[in-house]
Amino acid sequence: MNEWPVVRLDEIAAAEKSAVSKPYGSAIVRDDYVRDGVPVVRGVNLADWRFRDEDFVFISEDLADTMPGSRLQPGDLVFTHRGSVGQVSMIPRGPRFPRYAVSTSQVKARLDPARALAEFYFYWFRSPVGRASILQGVSTVGVPGLARPVETIKGLRVPLPPLSEQRRIASVLGVLDDLIEVEERAAAQADELWRVVLAAARHDRESVPLSSLASFVNGKNFTKGGGTHGLPVIRTPEVRNGPTSSTVLNDVRASAENLADPGDILFVWSGSLLASRWRWAQGLVNQHIFKVIPNMGVPDWLVLWAIEELMGDFLSLAADKATTMGHIKRADLDRVVNVPARSAWEDLDAMIRPYWDDALSAQMHASDVAAARDELLPLLMSGRVRVSEDLAVA
Structure with a gap:
């Protein structure tokens, strides 16, 4: 085990007053957004532990100047304190924009480069212990969040x-x-x-029902009776990002049509609709997800492409049912899609x-x-x- 000293995060923060801060003095609201200006770093830019240098909203230079604590620079750590608490990312060393601002749902932390390397602490907060140190301060009343975000981030205990x-x-x-x-x-x-x-x-084209290209096998409720042993249960988050430490496991025996192997096509038909090729180790397909099995002689790429071609229609159908849970019906799979002729x-x-x-x-x-x-x-x-x-x- 290591013998590293443990310190508070603010003990290794940079010397300036706003080294750990959020944009006090003025809140950034939707009415402040402009077409061009200073990009605002929000939760969408921090997903999956990556800094996504895109999908920004912008505020004016003048508004950003009124919030010096919101200014971000390369190497700054950014913590989400409301909503997706535990998200942490780092402003890249080669930024796309000369200047960024942190949103009101995030806290920045600028470290002292003489004592602390931002990349190391970015990885520290990705580790189970580092992530848990943030989450232990979360209030689950209403929207999850840190009651005193700046003070909580300052007080996080980290190795040195x-x-x-x-x-x-x-x-x-x-x-x-x-x-x-x-x-x-x-x-x-x-x-x-x-x-x-x-x-x-x-090539010539022909119009065919989507259901004529593949079998759509609905998953089962494998989360029931699940635990910490067995195969991962594939729910919507797993279809999107793969198994994680929060994925439910189940050692139940399942038929081949309820198992997903690398290369299989999965179609989430309820909630957040999406179609994707499974890329991880074998898992159990949960309810509200179709395992899509191409019919004999139908290429798998054609089936995925056909689903994507109809996804706009499916999303519209699901939106009409948003008062319950947006979804499509099995009958909707009979919708016609225009595909290359079978001879091609x-x-x-x-x-x-x-x-x-x-x-x-x-x-x-x-x-x-x-x-x-x-x-x-x-x-x-x-x-x-x-x-x-x-x-x-x-």
């Missing part, structure tokens, strides 16, 4: 390894994150390419299959690296695994 060790740990984890990003980008490019090939195809499928598959397979392979590799990173992270942060000076794990 030597700066050289902080750099080595952050470097190892950063290399893994870089590899994940490369694989994710490769998968996105391959997925885009097969869709480009399909869109550019000059073999030729198209010869062109599309390599891209489809490359995308899945890259996604699976990214998921494997992410799993290895997540296993290594708490070991590094606890000192049970040390990093030597040449960045080899000792």
